[in-house]
Amino acid sequence: xxxxxxxxxxxxxxxxxxxxxxxxxxxxxxxxxxxxxxxxxxxxxxxxxxxxxxxxxxxxxxxxxxxxxxxxxxxxxxxxxxxxxxxxxxxxxxxxxxxxxxxxxxxxxxxxxxxxxxxxxxxxxxxxxxxxxxxxxxxxxxxxxxxxxxxxxxxxxxxxxx
Amino acid sequence: xxxxxxxxxxxxxxxxxxxxxxxxxxxxxxxxxxxxxxxxxxxxxxxxxxxxxxxxxxxxxxxxxxxxxxxxxxxxxxxxxxxxxxxxxxxxxxxxxxxxxxxxxxxxxxxxxxxxxxxxxxxxxxxxxxxxxxxxxxxxxxxxxxxxxxxxxxxxxxxxxxxxxxxxxxxxxxxxxxxxxxxxxxxxxxxxxxxxxxxxxxxxxxxxxxxxxxxxxxxxxxxxxxxxxxxxxxxxxxxxxxxxxxxxxxxxxxxxxxxxxxxxxxxxxxxxxxxxxxxxxxxxxxxxxxxxxxxxxxxxxxxxxxxxxxxxxxxxxxxxxxxxxxxxxxxxxxxxxxxxxxxxxxxxxxxxxxxxxxxxxxxxxxxxxxxxxxxxxxxxxxxxxxxxxxx
Numbered sequence: 032x033x034x035x036x037x038x039x040x041x042x043x044x045x046x047x048x049x050x051x052x053x054x055x056x057x058x059x060x061x062x063x064x065x066x067x068x069x070x071x072x073x074x075x076x077x078x079x080x081x082x083x084x085x086x087x088x089x090x091x092x093x094x095x096x097x098x099x100x101x102x103x104x105x106x107x108x109x110x111x112x113x114x115x116x117x118x119x120x121x122x123x124x125x126x127x128x129x130x131x132x133x134x135x136x137x138x139x140x141x142x143x144x145x146x147x148x149x150x151x152x153x154x155x156x157x158x159x160x161x162x163x164x165x166x167x168x169x170x171x172x173x174x175x176x177x178x179x180x181x182x183x184x185x186x187x188x189x190x191x192x193x
Numbered sequence: 194x195x196x197x198x199x200x201x202x203x204x205x206x207x208x209x210x211x212x213x214x215x216x217x218x219x220x221x222x223x224x225x226x227x228x229x230x231x232x233x234x235x236x237x238x239x240x241x242x243x244x245x246x247x248x249x250x251x252x253x254x255x256x257x258x259x260x261x262x263x264x265x266x267x268x269x270x271x272x273x274x275x276x277x278x279x280x281x282x283x284x285x286x287x288x289x290x291x292x293x294x295x296x297x298x299x300x301x302x303x304x305x306x307x308x309x310x311x312x313x314x315x316x317x318x319x320x321x322x323x324x325x326x327x328x329x330x331x332x333x334x335x336x337x338x339x340x341x342x343x344x345x346x347x348x349x350x351x352x353x354x355x356x357x358x359x360x361x362x363x364x365x366x367x368x369x370x371x372x373x374x375x376x377x378x379x380x381x382x383x384x385x386x387x388x389x390x391x392x393x394x395x396x397x398x399x400x401x402x403x404x405x406x407x408x409x410x411x412x413x414x415x416x417x418x419x420x421x422x423x424x425x426x427x428x429x430x431x432x433x434x435x436x437x438x439x440x441x442x443x444x445x446x447x448x449x450x451x452x453x454x455x456x457x458x459x460x461x462x463x464x465x466x467x468x469x470x471x472x473x474x475x476x477x478x479x480x481x482x483x484x485x486x487x488x489x490x491x492x493x494x495x496x497x498x499x500x501x502x503x504x505x506x507x508x509x510x511x512x513x514x515x516x517x518x519x520x521x522x523x524x525x526x527x528x529x530x531x532x533x534x535x536x537x538x539x540x541x542x543x544x545x546x547x548x549x550x551x552x553x554x555x556x557x558x559x560x561x562x563x564x565x566x567x568x569x570x571x572x573x574x575x576x577x578x579x580x581x582x583x584x
Binding site for chain 2: 184
């Protein structure tokens, strides 16, 4: 009985989710793809930068974003509560968002843009992009765990932006 | 140069590593004077935070002298004696500007790992795994310090190296707990854990005006340190029923503020400990929250519980019902040391904070494996193993 109710509820929830996605796509025609895990339907990736909106100019973006040229759209707006300025970017020719695994491995189509946004934020706020390597370390023994962590560490700088 | 490194689960080594160099303009290179093993290192040592690679240099609590400065550094010069906060924080993002320094947006070059674990990344920490940036640690003759104008603090002349060392992590972590838990004059405060951080949380609570502070542990030498050097009361949890004793001490109310300074490898005398151990070893939970559970049950209605010990992931049998129905405030944080260290150093210079007693075992870097073994097993009354690279 419980299982049956659960199935019905699950179907209803999935149906409702589908309707919400559809409505969202109609309300916001820029939402070309349904939302993927951890990914907004509109495709905007955003960082909040702790400067006044007047200090950012979409025509004079920091180098990591400027390098994208016409391939990205940029939106700049004040963050509420004096939290600075929301700097958003999305790819004009938006590919279907990658899944959670491709995102974790830094292989998803937006990985480069996320990295660029994060580096742009650092350039605006601090004036430089923080680098950790080359870091002093001892002998790296070859283990499956070490290889996994090395791969994740290479992908990790492309995180930190949603 | 020789450095103390993580080699694998419960395996600490001493090996040759390259000397650090200035990479960013805001870096300094510090010649390490003293570097302490911290209780949170034991989570790395035991493999409970599985983001270490063989060869990673350990250590995040340290002081020393400036050996080299980057061209963007304005506050420090070669030869300055400084203590460095454990977290790498930029000082410019919204979080840093709010005083929430450990939440820095920019201080962790590997944000994707903690973002996947916790939803968002936090700042970085020296020698504390690739999840917190992959920074080399301080158990070495030299260490690179990024954002040095923000994270390195000049040590007043009257404060010894041995005292200033603990202004890097133990003291500001304790301050973070007491201050963020909003300890007020007249409060009764209970602190679980009589290690360096627990002792400093107790001292902070006393200096913030707490009427009574009680520290809970099972090691006699640590409880003795609390009574002698901190001036707080103590409870030995293997000899006393802690919640009952706390109720009696507080007229049946329970402590106003409960600070948990134990972390993910908590111990307890009852069957619950065995249950948590089995679940943790089977990876059905990542952390053992024994002390947090007790703090939640013991706390007075409407009080505050602060998790100051390090937790990494998921816990089981968490008494959320008590949190909700008792209207508790539950908070936690890594240390926001940048905002507290100037005050701490000033109080150290006035002898209001004494920390030398924590450094029970001072040794050369070559004794790194022995020091961590002693620290882990609490051998010879070891409260902190401290490494002096010049020895």
